Amino acid sequence: ETGVTQTPRHLVMGMTNKKSLKCEQHLGHNAMYWYKQSAKKPLELMFVYSLEERVENNSVPSRFSPECPNSSHLFLHLHTLQPEDSALYLCASSPDAGPGTEAFFGQGTRLTVV
Amino acid sequence: AQSVAQPEDQVNVAEGNPLTVKCTYSVSGNPYLFWYVQYPNRGLQFLLKYITGDNLVKGSYGFEAEFNKSQTSFHLKKPSALVSDSALYFCAVRDRDQAGTALIFGKGTTLSVSS
Numbered sequence: 001e002t003g004v005t006q007t008p009r010h011l012v013m014g015m016t017n018k019k020s021l022k023c024e025q026h027l028g029h030n031a032m033y034w035y036k037q038s039a040k041k042p043l044e045l046m047f048v049y050s051l052e053e054r055v056e057n058n059s060v061p062s063r064f065s066p067e068c069p070n071s072s073h074l075f076l077h078l079h080t081l082q083p084e085d086s087a088l089y090l091c092a093s094s095p096d097a098g099p100g101t102e103a104f105f106g107q108g109t110r111l112t113v114v
Numbered sequence: 115a116q117s118v119a120q121p122e123d124q125v126n127v128a129e130g131n132p133l134t135v136k137c138t139y140s141v142s143g144n145p146y147l148f149w150y151v152q153y154p155n156r157g158l159q160f161l162l163k164y165i166t167g168d169n170l171v172k173g174s175y176g177f178e179a180e181f182n183k184s185q186t187s188f189h190l191k192k193p194s195a196l197v198s199d200s201a202l203y204f205c206a207v208r209d210r211d212q213a214g215t216a217l218i219f220g221k222g223t224t225l226s227v228s229s
Binding site: 004006035040041042043045090092099100102103104105106107108 | 118123146148150155156157158159160163165204208209210211217218219220221222
């Protein structure tokens with residue numbers, strides 16, 4: 001495995017629920033990312049954190065709220081989601097946010113909004 | 115703006131035959147290029163990357179890719195395909211001249227290797 005762990009692996013939630021996705025890495029990396037993967041579409045970058053500070057936010061709806069309490073943990077808080085938000089949410093980390101470093105991905109959380 | 119194009123949704127090859135998965139990119143500066151593979155119900159796994167130096171890059175599981183600046187391409191290749199290579203392959207790019215940006219991915223190409 002890559003050293004990036006995501007929980008839960010599967011999540012079903014109603015549109016009025018509040019839930020959180022968790023990502024954890026103990027690779028000593030300083031940058032962490034959230035991506036959304038929908039069928040037949042490119043991976044969509046959602047958020048980038050470098051040294052616990054958000055450095056990129058790609059026009060993501062406010063119903064998605066990230067939190068990076070330390071360099072090893074990243075959360076994605078979800079509330080009042082829509083069915084079209086159903087997707088695989090991938091967390092990744094890299095040693096830094098520099099352009100030449102590859103990212104290591106978790107296995108993802110399969111989210112279904114009903 | 116950065117972008118990646120993978121023109122084929124699916125590539126089908128017979129086991130033992132060579133395979134090519136195509137990727138073209140667009141960046142304003144110089145690129146760093148990556149290939150990832152995703153097996154069913156798994157996250158993405160890093161295969162190889164081009165940073166600088168030789169245009170032919172060798173990676174995991176016998177895969178290689180050739181950087182072609184004039185054609186802005188970074189096609190993934192393998193001389194002899196295995197059934198176990200069947201998976202979803204993603205090409206990704208970063209602009210070398212822009213710090214603090216994350217990888218931008220193509221939509222993926224499904225490789226199917228038949229026995």
